[in-house]
Amino acid sequence: MKRIGKSTLEFETPPCVLSSAAVVGKKEAEGPLGADFDQTFEDTTLQQDSWEKAEAQLQKEAVSLAIDRSGLGKQDMDFIFAGDLLNQCISSTFGLLEFGIPFLGQYGACSTMAQTLFLSAVMVESGAARRAVAVTSSHFCSAERQFRTPLEYGAQRTPTAQWTATASGCAVLAREGEIQVTRGLAGKVVDLGVKDPANMGAAMAPAAAQSIYEFLEDTGASPEEYDGIFTGDLGLVGSRLLCELLEGNGINLSKVHRDCGLMIYDLEKQDVHAGGSGCGCSASVLCGHILKRMRKKELQKILFCATGALMSPTSSQQGENIPGVCHVLELRTRGGHS
Amino acid sequence: MKRIGKSTLEFETPPCVLSSAAVVGKKEAEGPLGADFDQTFEDTTLQQDSWEKAEAQLQKEAVSLAIDRSGLGKQDMDFIFAGDLLNQCISSTFGLLEFGIPFLGQYGACSTMAQTLFLSAVMVESGAARRAVAVTSSHFCSAERQFRTPLEYGAQRTPTAQWTATASGCAVLAREGEIQVTRGLAGKVVDLGVKDPANMGAAMAPAAAQSIYEFLEDTGASPEEYDGIFTGDLGLVGSRLLCELLEGNGINLSKVHRDCGLMIYDLEKQDVHAGGSGCGCSASVLCGHILKRMRKKELQKILFCATGALMSPTSSQQGENIPGVCHVLELRTRGGHS
Numbered sequence: 001m002k003r004i005g006k007s008t009l010e011f012e013t014p015p016c017v018l019s020s021a022a023v024v025g026k027k028e029a030e031g032p033l034g035a036d037f038d039q040t041f042e043d044t045t046l047q048q049d050s051w052e053k054a055e056a057q058l059q060k061e062a063v064s065l066a067i068d069r070s071g072l073g074k075q076d077m078d079f080i081f082a083g084d085l086l087n088q089c090i091s092s093t094f095g096l097l098e099f100g101i102p103f104l105g106q107y108g109a110c111s112t113m114a115q116t117l118f119l120s121a122v123m124v125e126s127g128a129a130r131r132a133v134a135v136t137s138s139h140f141c142s143a144e145r146q147f148r149t150p151l152e153y154g155a156q157r158t159p160t161a162q163w164t165a166t167a168s169g170c171a172v173l174a175r176e177g178e179i180q181v182t183r184g185l186a187g188k189v190v191d192l193g194v195k196d197p198a199n200m201g202a203a204m205a206p207a208a209a210q211s212i213y214e215f216l217e218d219t220g221a222s223p224e225e226y227d228g229i230f231t232g233d234l235g236l237v238g239s240r241l242l243c244e245l246l247e248g249n250g251i252n253l254s255k256v257h258r259d260c261g262l263m264i265y266d267l268e269k270q271d272v273h274a275g276g277s278g279c280g281c282s283a284s285v286l287c288g289h290i291l292k293r294m295r296k297k298e299l300q301k302i303l304f305c306a307t308g309a310l311m312s313p314t315s316s317q318q319g320e321n322i323p324g325v326c327h328v329l330e331l332r333t334r335g336g337h338s
Numbered sequence: 339m340k341r342i343g344k345s346t347l348e349f350e351t352p353p354c355v356l357s358s359a360a361v362v363g364k365k366e367a368e369g370p371l372g373a374d375f376d377q378t379f380e381d382t383t384l385q386q387d388s389w390e391k392a393e394a395q396l397q398k399e400a401v402s403l404a405i406d407r408s409g410l411g412k413q414d415m416d417f418i419f420a421g422d423l424l425n426q427c428i429s430s431t432f433g434l435l436e437f438g439i440p441f442l443g444q445y446g447a448c449s450t451m452a453q454t455l456f457l458s459a460v461m462v463e464s465g466a467a468r469r470a471v472a473v474t475s476s477h478f479c480s481a482e483r484q485f486r487t488p489l490e491y492g493a494q495r496t497p498t499a500q501w502t503a504t505a506s507g508c509a510v511l512a513r514e515g516e517i518q519v520t521r522g523l524a525g526k527v528v529d530l531g532v533k534d535p536a537n538m539g540a541a542m543a544p545a546a547a548q549s550i551y552e553f554l555e556d557t558g559a560s561p562e563e564y565d566g567i568f569t570g571d572l573g574l575v576g577s578r579l580l581c582e583l584l585e586g587n588g589i590n591l592s593k594v595h596r597d598c599g600l601m602i603y604d605l606e607k608q609d610v611h612a613g614g615s616g617c618g619c620s621a622s623v624l625c626g627h628i629l630k631r632m633r634k635k636e637l638q639k640i641l642f643c644a645t646g647a648l649m650s651p652t653s654s655q656q657g658e659n660i661p662g663v664c665h666v667l668e669l670r671t672r673g674g675h676s
Binding site: 001002003007009050052053078079083085086087088089090093094096097100101102103104105106107108109115118119122123125126127128130185186187188189191310311312313314315318320323325 | 339340341345347388390391416417421423424425426427428431432434435438439440441442443444445446447453456457460461463464465466468523524525526527529648649650651652653656658661663
């Protein structure tokens, strides 16, 4: 691989998506992308006795399915990069325990899917891995009680609040496959002073703007070259801010920008306020919807820009800002337009 | 790089430690390795108004010092791999915010220093980075209130309990330097059913045994080849278990095994019960003590095997086991014995 511009990596022998899977809960199954997910759970407890275990089970199901589809076994996977939103990333630890794959835990908040894909791609291209697994998850009920209030309180949600997706997405990267990871950029942490934990979109938009701007600068690419520039979970508020911030830098993103948080739910009918969020949101939209459309060549060249809000309830209670981060990956279909 | 055996990476153009730094609190400064640390803080609040911010400050100081010593600036660092024990890894986020280095958050509990070094080494050897920064931290007071009880309760500690080090260690990896990272192995998550959160050493020992066993199998190396095989924070209980577990597999580790958790404090005088622990324990012992001895050629070839307990208070309260993980890195002085 080689470095281009200031911060972008170009994969010269691009690692590929060998297989992928997305599993989701009831609400996500009822949304506009419902048919794209590989497995849906009407009962969001997944027959587990805690929400945390239910989320771990989501990750387990996504990884099982993705590995099955690769035509290989878990013993053929050299590394697994996994993370989630729970304290000490326990969905990943407990969900993936029985696979016995060398484990490198990641924490990028809702940017985790892009981060795990980025590192998996580096491992495969460099020869460190023959195959690497990237996975993340989130669960509405485990996230609400950890980050906000237990569901039982029935707290009111603000109009800027987003709905944590109950979902997991997993991709297996390898040397062979139809969809290539061609470039990547790891983002810097950006803090423009947003403090409202019920408005994560606003907190993350500056990071998305900076990473997308740097990527386009480094590569000389224009937004129109892409069939879609997909952010993770900026929602209604953050998406508008992203487009405004980039417009201030002479970049018009509006024609190609989509946000996974706005795609996964029907905002008019599903009462999710400003859209979806959570690691599992962008992970399931990528591994379910986007990669499927790429396999059908309906999309040939895209940017996947998952965004994360790097805060904790403790840091917010201590009056700290909410810093954001965004990692960018360029994906192309083999033989698609350049 | 190439893969050898089942799970080990051999770096063919080994990445090097360009510079490093270790900063610690008062108790660590009073321990047997006190003179090896680069900066010590008598006031463990570091003039911050919360323990979490004090820990973030520790990381900031360690990174500043390590980058200063590299003779380069923060703009010359291509990636920073950072993590800590706090929920959502906020010490890393807030401590490293102002450096503006592309940020990849890691969660490996107390194995984090080995994990960040491993990934930094892959980035440098593969050409993804010219230089990569590996850092982690822990703080006794932030860890106690998050994982156990607030200090104000004055709770009794069990004889198997360990003392979370107030410390941070940072290493800058690059192509040039006196100390090389020659091999690495990312561990699998191992769960032998230990449930006692006041006995982390016992929970992590099986992971250490498995990773060290696999590394020696893959490489054909024997323990005696090393001037030291350093585990992270197994403490008194875990260290004994590690040696017993490996003895059962025909490997005698006793002559070369050292544990950073047993080195950092004087167990007779400092009332730390079974030894030190926390991400910052192995990080500061590596970046302070071990690397200094390697620079003086008192140590020429070592294994650094940081261990992590991948639990959360929630998982323990829900009755789950405490799975462990251990990543192994081989470090050599340039021109040292082979």
